[in-house]
Amino acid sequence: MSRPSDRVLAFTLFAAALFAATFVDAGIRRDAHEPALQRTERLVEDLRLSDLVLFTEARYTRHLSQADLHSAFQDHPVALEHFPSGSLLPPPALLLDRHEPLDREAAPSD
Amino acid sequence: MLELANIRKAFNQGQHNEYWALKGIDLEIPPARVNVLKGPSGSGKTTLLTILGCLARPTEGRVRLKGEDISGLPERFLTEIRRSTFGFIFQQFNLVRGLSAIENIILPGYPTGTPRARLVERAEALLADMQLSHRRDAKVEWLSGGEQQRVAICRALINDPEILVADEPTANLDSKLSAEFLAILRRLAEAGRTVILTSHDPLVVESEVVDRVYSLRDGQLIEVVDTRRAWP
Amino acid sequence: MNRWIEKQRHLIDFTASSLARRKGKSLGLLVVYTLLVFVLASVSLYTHALRNEATRVLAGTPEVVLQRLIAGRHDLIPPGYIEKIGRVRGVQKIEGRLWGYYYDSVLKANYTFMVPSDRRIAEGEIVVGPALERSRGLAEGNGISFRAYSGELHTFIVSEVLAHESELVNADLVLMSEADFRRFFAYPDGHYTDIALWVANPQEVRNVGLKLINALPDSRPILREEVLRTYASIFDWREGMMLALLSAAILAFGIFAWEKAAGLSAEEKREIGILKAIGWETGDVIAMKFWEGFLVSLLAFLLGYVAAYVHVFHFEFALFAPVLQGWAVLYPSFALTPKIDGLQVATLFVFSVLPYTAATLVPIWRAATTDPDTVMRS
Numbered sequence: 001m002s003r004p005s006d007r008v009l010a011f012t013l014f015a016a017a018l019f020a021a022t023f024v025d026a027g028i029r030r031d032a033h034e035p036a037l038q039r040t041e042r043l044v045e046d047l048r049l050s051d052l053v054l055f056t057e058a059r060y061t062r063h064l065s066q067a068d069l070h071s072a073f074q075d076h077p078v079a080l081e082h083f084p085s086g087s088l089l090p091p092p093a094l095l096l097d098r099h100e101p102l103d104r105e106a107a108p109s110d
Numbered sequence: 111m112l113e114l115a116n117i118r119k120a121f122n123q124g125q126h127n128e129y130w131a132l133k134g135i136d137l138e139i140p141p142a143r144v145n146v147l148k149g150p151s152g153s154g155k156t157t158l159l160t161i162l163g164c165l166a167r168p169t170e171g172r173v174r175l176k177g178e179d180i181s182g183l184p185e186r187f188l189t190e191i192r193r194s195t196f197g198f199i200f201q202q203f204n205l206v207r208g209l210s211a212i213e214n215i216i217l218p219g220y221p222t223g224t225p226r227a228r229l230v231e232r233a234e235a236l237l238a239d240m241q242l243s244h245r246r247d248a249k250v251e252w253l254s255g256g257e258q259q260r261v262a263i264c265r266a267l268i269n270d271p272e273i274l275v276a277d278e279p280t281a282n283l284d285s286k287l288s289a290e291f292l293a294i295l296r297r298l299a300e301a302g303r304t305v306i307l308t309s310h311d312p313l314v315v316e317s318e319v320v321d322r323v324y325s326l327r328d329g330q331l332i333e334v335v336d337t338r339r340a341w342p
Numbered sequence: 343m344n345r346w347i348e349k350q351r352h353l354i355d356f357t358a359s360s361l362a363r364r365k366g367k368s369l370g371l372l373v374v375y376t377l378l379v380f381v382l383a384s385v386s387l388y389t390h391a392l393r394n395e396a397t398r399v400l401a402g403t404p405e406v407v408l409q410r411l412i413a414g415r416h417d418l419i420p421p422g423y424i425e426k427i428g429r430v431r432g433v434q435k436i437e438g439r440l441w442g443y444y445y446d447s448v449l450k451a452n453y454t455f456m457v458p459s460d461r462r463i464a465e466g467e468i469v470v471g472p473a474l475e476r477s478r479g480l481a482e483g484n485g486i487s488f489r490a491y492s493g494e495l496h497t498f499i500v501s502e503v504l505a506h507e508s509e510l511v512n513a514d515l516v517l518m519s520e521a522d523f524r525r526f527f528a529y530p531d532g533h534y535t536d537i538a539l540w541v542a543n544p545q546e547v548r549n550v551g552l553k554l555i556n557a558l559p560d561s562r563p564i565l566r567e568e569v570l571r572t573y574a575s576i577f578d579w580r581e582g583m584m585l586a587l588l589s590a591a592i593l594a595f596g597i598f599a600w601e602k603a604a605g606l607s608a609e610e611k612r613e614i615g616i617l618k619a620i621g622w623e624t625g626d627v628i629a630m631k632f633w634e635g636f637l638v639s640l641l642a643f644l645l646g647y648v649a650a651y652v653h654v655f656h657f658e659f660a661l662f663a664p665v666l667q668g669w670a671v672l673y674p675s676f677a678l679t680p681k682i683d684g685l686q687v688a689t690l691f692v693f694s695v696l697p698y699t700a701a702t703l704v705p706i707w708r709a710a711t712t713d714p715d716t717v718m719r720s
């Protein structure tokens with residue numbers, strides 16, 4: 001009689017083996033990606049690039065690190081964003097630091 | 111084998127609906143005999159049986175098993191004793207639905223950590239003894255009442271208990287099946303097991319397989335009768 | 343020890359067959375649970391790997407990018423500005439960058455036009471990023487026309503397509519010669535978009551930044567450190583819209599799991615009564631239920647995680663990428679390098695396995711401690 005616990009444990013073991021396999025696969029892929037990653041690093045250096053091409057919807061989303069005080073990302077932190085990417089990324093910390101005292105000054109006293 | 115001394119049992123003690131189901135019972139169960147507790151409904155048969163089978167504790171009084179006082183033992187030890195010494199057959203059979211006959215039979219063996227192969231082997235022997243080998247892998251809800259009862263007997267016997275306890279075991283059986291069941295009990299008693307059952311079925315109480323009858327009324331033992339002439 | 347193991351196997355036997363008995367319910371639970379772990383693990387693996395890749399790749403960004411502001415708005419670098427910077431001590435190398443955006447009304451997409459400093463591109467030719475190859479069907483030797491702001495059409499020949507392996511940084515690029523760039527945008531001679539500069543002593547970068555602001559009060563230096571910090575915090579903001587949406591799902595699952603785990607059915611209660619009557623201890627019943635909760639949640643974790651791994655690293659996060667990509671028309675297609683953080687996986691494990699296991703145990707406690715004689719009275 002095949003035992004229920006054997007079937008359950010075998011399946012769990014199988015799943016655990018798959019789980020372990022993802023780590024092996026990750027190692028293999030990491031090694032395989034390494035040369036391309038190095039070439040990308042060189043491209044960034046050569047072209048003087050500063051940002052990832054994640055959100056091309058607007059100029060201040062395309063070059064996140066170059067965004068200035070007046071673009072949408074730097075609206076008030078709890079403001080609703082026009083672009084979805086705005087809700088995924090905070091404005092640069094440096095800008096926030098500068099903005100916070102201003103916000104406090106500007107807030108009406110109650 | 112089993113001795114009760116001045117057993118009293120209260121339900122809802124200390125509350126406004128306090129009820130004394132047993133009011134001072136002294137009795138002695140002899141080994142390797144078929145014992146029957148009889149009495150009108152509400153007389154305390156089931157309550158007494160749960161105390162005999164270590165399923166419940168008396169409010170007052172002592173329970174002695176083979177001379178040893180077990181009424182003060184903590185729950186863990188009581189469970190251990192219940193598992194190794196008692197086998198239970200319930201009126202509703204209380205089999206676990208969805209499991210096959212054999213899986214139901216080996217359930218009481220799980221907490222003992224006995225290897226499954228050994229449990230299965232023992233269960234198969236018991237099934238064969240009950241002429242049920244062909245229903246081994248059938249789900250219990252597909253079995254007939256008599257078959258279910260025999261599976262319940264097998265389950266009660268899996269840990270090889272010395273004492274078999276049954277509450278109204280024939281209530282769901284017709285007279286032919288009841289007679290067969292009693293024959294099985296006789297066989298078990300002759301093989302050295304102590305059998306204790308409750309019943310108000312005259313067919314059982316007056317049956318010739320019964321060795322001793324205890325009559326209860328209003329939580330008191332009013333009469334003990336040895337029915338079998340041929341005591342060894 | 344052997345007995346203990348044998349006993350646990352017995353308990354798993356019982357758990358497994360009671361799960362099998364409620365096949366539909368158990369399977370449904372496992373599927374929903376696995377899906378939830380899958381979504382959580384997908385987002386977690388993806389952002390972690392992306393963050394890592396960004397930090398690694400962008401380490402080669404210029405140490406300082408200097409923009410000029412007029413009235414708080416970005417403005418062009420006028421002639422003579424670069425020379426002024428040259429006098430700031432500690433600056434090793436300075437370069438004016440020429441780049442800008444072009445809105446392609448055909449695709450309704452933004453491209454980044456730039457003049458490369460590392461290669462010479464012949465006039466009339468362009469080098470394009472892989473996203474343009476894909477969306478505009480460009481290949482080497484093809485021509486393409488862009489309408490300049492002046493209204494006239496300029497036609498360029500594609501001389502090269504940048505490597506696909508670097509899409510994360512080059513997807514929307516259009517590289518052209520300086521002469522073409524200035525002509526196309528009517529960019530005044532001697533002006534630049536911004537300035538890239540390198541500092542001799544890495545420890546001095548911050549100081550140089552301060553000196554630059556002092557020397558050129560209208561400038562805004564952006565340090566490499568800040569760029570990297572921007573990308574290190576990628577997707578952290580408000581934990582992301584997706585996680586916000588997901589929290590509703592988590593809540594729903596929580597209720598569902600609680601309801602399923604916490605509410606013991608009459609049938610289950612009866613079963614526990616039977617088990618206790620036939621000699622199971624309270625601890626045995628609890629251990630049996632523990633195995634149920636633990637095995638279900640462990641399986642959900644393992645299967646969900648493996649599916650998420652395959653989804654993120656073998657299928658490029660295909661199911662959720664649209665959410666993250668927002669309204670962008672051009673998006674890079676990139677295979678992330680699997681960078682997995684042990685702590686992250688451990689957190690995921692704990693958060694998926696512990697609560698459910700606990701939820702199955704809580705209600706059982708009461709049921710398992712009921713007196714065994716109750717089964718006689720059902």
Ligand SMILES: Nc1ncnc2c1ncn2[C@@H]1O[C@H](COP(=O)(O)OP(=O)(O)OP(=O)(O)O)[C@@H](O)[C@H]1O
Nearest residue numbers: 121122129131149150151152153154155156157158
């Ligand atoms: N848990 C309980 N709480 C309160 N009273 C109880 C409880 N269990 C039993 N009783 C009462 O104790 C008395 C004896 O009950 P018991 O079940 O032992 O009777 P019985 O002789 O087995 O009856 P029957 O032949 O109907 O099975 C009854 O009056 C019953 O109402």
Ligand SMILES: [Mg+2]
Nearest residue numbers: 155156157277
């Ligand atoms: Mg009764």
